[in-house]
Amino acid sequence: MExxxxxxxxxxxxxxxYGLGLRGQExxxxxxxxxxxxxxxxxxxxxxxxxxxxxxxxxTRGTSE
Numbered sequence: 001m002e003x004x005x006x007x008x009x010x011x012x013x014x015x016x017x018y019g020l021g022l023r024g025q026e027x028x029x030x031x032x033x034x035x036x037x038x039x040x041x042x043x044x045x046x047x048x049x050x051x052x053x054x055x056x057x058x059x060t061r062g063t064s065e
Contacts (some may be wrong), residue, residue, distance in 0.1 A: 001042030013045035020048040 003012040018038040025031050035046070 003044075006045075014043045016043055017045040017047050018043045020046065021052050 002015045004015055005011070006013045018035065020035070022031050022034075038046070
């Protein structure tokens with residue numbers, strides 16, 4: 001995995017980011033396995049937001065975090 005500097009913070013992050021929008025994802029265990037695999041592959045730049053949730057519905061907001 002290639003890493004780059006994140007602004008002037010001194011952090012180095014993977015050039016690829018993994019987004020946790022997980023649109024249409026209904027299975028929490030499958031989502032967790034996908035995240036674990038991304039980390040195993042060296043991704044350390046993970047995009048999450050308190051609005052993301054399973055099934056892409058308002059009632060599940062925040063569950064991807």
